[in-house]
Amino acid sequence: MVRALCGIVTLLGATLAMVACGPTVDTGIRDEVQAFLDDYTANYVDLSTGSSEAEWISNTRIVEGDDTNRRRTEAANQALTAFTGSVEVIEAAESFLERRDALDLIQAAQLEKVLYNAANYPQTVPELVKERIAAEAEQVEVLFGFDFQIGGESVTTNDIDDILQTENDLDRRLEAWQASKEVGPPLRDGLARLVELRNGTVQALGYDDFFQYQVSEYGMTNDEMVELNRRLVRELWPLYRQLHTWARYELARRFGVADVPRLIPAHWLPNRWAQDWNQMVTVEGIDLDSKLADYSAEWVMQRAEEFYVSLGYDPMPPTFWRLSSLYPLPPDVEFKKNNHASAWHMNLDDDVRSLMSVQPDRYWWMTVHHELGHIYYFMAYSNSEVPPLLRRGANRAFHEAIGYLLGSASMQKAFLQGRGLVAADVETDEMQSLLKEALEQVVFIPWSAGVMTHFEHDLYAEEFGPNEYNARWWEYVERFQGVAPPEPRDESHCDPATKTHINDDAAQYYDYALSYVILHQLHEHIARGILGEDPHNTNFYGREDVGSFIDGILRVGATRDWRELLHEAVGDDISALPMLSYFAPLMTWLEEQNAGREHTLPEEPRI
Numbered sequence: 366m367v368r369a370l371c372g373i374v375t376l377l378g379a380t381l382a383m384v385a386c387g388p389t390v391d392t393g394i395r396d397e398v399q400a401f402l403d404d405y406t407a408n409y410v411d412l413s414t415g416s417s418e419a420e421w422i423s424n425t426r427i428v429e430g431d432d433t434n435r436r437r438t439e440a441a442n443q444a445l446t447a448f449t450g451s452v453e454v455i456e457a458a459e460s461f462l463e464r465r466d467a468l469d470l471i472q473a474a475q476l477e478k479v480l481y482n483a484a485n486y487p488q489t490v491p492e493l494v495k496e497r498i499a500a501e502a503e504q505v506e507v508l509f510g511f512d513f514q515i516g517g518e519s520v521t522t523n524d525i526d527d528i529l530q531t532e533n534d535l536d537r538r539l540e541a542w543q544a545s546k547e548v549g550p551p552l553r554d555g556l557a558r559l560v561e562l563r564n565g566t567v568q569a570l571g572y573d574d575f576f577q578y579q580v581s582e583y584g585m586t587n588d589e590m591v592e593l594n595r596r597l598v599r600e601l602w603p604l605y606r607q608l609h610t611w612a613r614y615e616l617a618r619r620f621g622v623a624d625v626p627r628l629i630p631a632h633w634l635p636n637r638w639a640q641d642w643n644q645m646v647t648v649e650g651i652d653l654d655s656k657l658a659d660y661s662a663e664w665v666m667q668r669a670e671e672f673y674v675s676l677g678y679d680p681m682p683p684t685f686w687r688l689s690s691l692y693p694l695p696p697d698v699e700f701k702k703n704n705h706a707s708a709w710h711m712n713l714d715d716d717v718r719s720l721m722s723v724q725p726d727r728y729w730w731m732t733v734h735h736e737l738g739h740i741y742y743f744m745a746y747s748n749s750e751v752p753p754l755l756r757r758g759a760n761r762a763f764h765e766a767i768g769y770l771l772g773s774a775s776m777q778k779a780f781l782q783g784r785g786l787v788a789a790d791v792e793t794d795e796m797q798s799l800l801k802e803a804l805e806q807v808v809f810i811p812w813s814a815g816v817m818t819h820f821e822h823d824l825y826a827e828e829f830g831p832n833e834y835n836a837r838w839w840e841y842v843e844r845f846q847g848v849a850p851p852e853p854r855d856e857s858h859c860d861p862a863t864k865t866h867i868n869d870d871a872a873q874y875y876d877y878a879l880s881y882v883i884l885h886q887l888h889e890h891i892a893r894g895i896l897g898e899d900p901h902n903t904n905f906y907g908r909e910d911v912g913s914f915i916d917g918i919l920r921v922g923a924t925r926d927w928r929e930l931l932h933e934a935v936g937d938d939i940s941a942l943p944m945l946s947y948f949a950p951l952m953t954w955l956e957e958q959n960a961g962r963e964h965t966l967p968e969e970p971r972i
Contacts, residue, residue: 398468415441427700481752489569497565514544553831628849637863648794666723669733764880768882807944813877839860895910
């Protein structure tokens with residue numbers, strides 16, 4: 366049951382009265398703060414658990430035409446935001462932080478999180494918050510309710526993706542690409558309004574803009590975050606430049622185009638935003654789909670749990686198996702569910718769940734190992750040394766980095782051989798495998814750290830108008846990705862708004878860029894420093910020393926500065942150089958393939 370709000374309001378009122386009467390002695394301030402934090406935390410956990418439960422039902426039991434779940438979820442989320450953004454909470458936390466020097470570090474970190482939670486929907490500007498919540502709901506409804514069409518026939522985004530990944534007819538590809546962008550114009554005005562509302566809500570608590578608000582969770586300024594992302598682009602640029610040249614010539618050959626273009630036409634690439642090119646390459650030698658077809662989805666889940674137990678972790682709690690939604694729904698049920706894989710920390714304690722639709726194939730083998738990485742991260746920092754308010758990743762990127770790390774480890778040949786899924790004497794084209802990885806991971810950095818980060822920074826920090834959206838977007842796409850639209854794209858279009866994250870997961874896409882970089886730093890340390898193995902072919906299974914290393918990062922949650930934690934773990938600051946080192950053999954191969962070809966990207970990125 367949610368605790369009555371009046372309890373904390375009474376406590377906060379007393380706190381403010383004491384502040385008004387003058388500062389208390391330092392020996393008592395920590396007790397006052399702890400009483401406030403204990404009461405806030407109890408209410409926060411109750412309300413956030415209620416929100417999570419409502420969201421869970423909304424994602425696992427979707428009944429067409431029934432808005433009961435939506436209304437329940439809206440009510441639960443409104444109760445949570447009304448509490449976290451309340452004036453009393455804000456004033457008390459700000460008052461305590463004025464005496465930061467008298468507090469211990471964990472108390473100060475919790476108070477900072479209290480204010481961070483409050484700033485998103487502060488009740489100091491209730492009408493602005495109300496308008497923002499309504500505008501965000503409307504934007505999502507337009508985005509996900511859009512009727513995509515090709516040739517007058519309705520298609521899904523999966524249909525569009527299939528065409529871009531498999532079709533060799535350029536006219537057909539162009540139709541699909543154009544269709545994917547038609548949702549942009551209906552979203553443009555809503556996006557412009559959301560920029561105003563998001564900036565307005567966080568500015569009420571002293572942030573300059575919404576981008577700064579999101580970046581502040583890293584303990585960084587806008588300039589520091591943008592410069593970090595630029596550095597990552599610079600470090601990987603020589604490799605990306607070679608990949609870009611190879612792709613231009615390969616795609617021109619594939620599509621029968623004699624004159625290789627200077628920039629890659631966007632509809633030539635197998636992704637709507639040119640963020641992932643790995644579908645250009647098929648690696649022969651490991652047919653994991655055929656092997657896994659002999660097993661069940663339950664078997665895949667059990668093998669993933671075995672992997673984590675082999676690292677020294679406990680088995681999943683019984684409630685995970687009982688309460689999660691792990692497999693496709695039976696065909697005869699009268700409801701649907703969200704099939705996008707996700708991990709849930711329901712009560713910031715022992716209730717961990719996953720929402721998946723596991724099948725025995727290659728994709729779900731990796732995805733299950735990835736999602737359980739998130740679950741074990743939840744379980745690790747749910748301990749008495751980490752207050753609930755700090756039970757999250759060292760930074761937002763760390764959670765994805767851990768998921769990617771363990772998911773990628775489950776796909777390496779030595780691991781699969783050890784699990785009996787690949788023959789000991791199997792031969793594979795290692796260079797093609799490395800190329801496929803680079804077309805996913807390296808190609809992603811100029812998109813995420815370049816295009817998305819710079820556009821969203823400008824969107825919120827510079828507040829340029831919607832009459833400039835498309836021009837600014839394609840300027841960055843050309844500059845960072847070397848990609849061009851297949852046709853003129855004036856301001857009657859709004860291509861940036863076609864990306865989900867621009868609308869409903871705003872100003873934090875750099876999380877994904879940083880996660881790939883951290884993944885490679887951790888993987889290199891484990892491979893070379895712990896296993897003594899080639900980073901391209903490792904086997905983590907049964908290595909409790911690997912589990913102990915990872916657990917040392919996981920269990921502290923957000924109680925440590927992420928930069929100190931990373932440096933302590935791998936002996937270096939955040940850097941893309943281990944990623945570049947991993948792909949060094951590919952760099953040599955690409956230079957050989959590109960000998961005599963024209964490079965159309967500059968030797969240094971234009972940043």
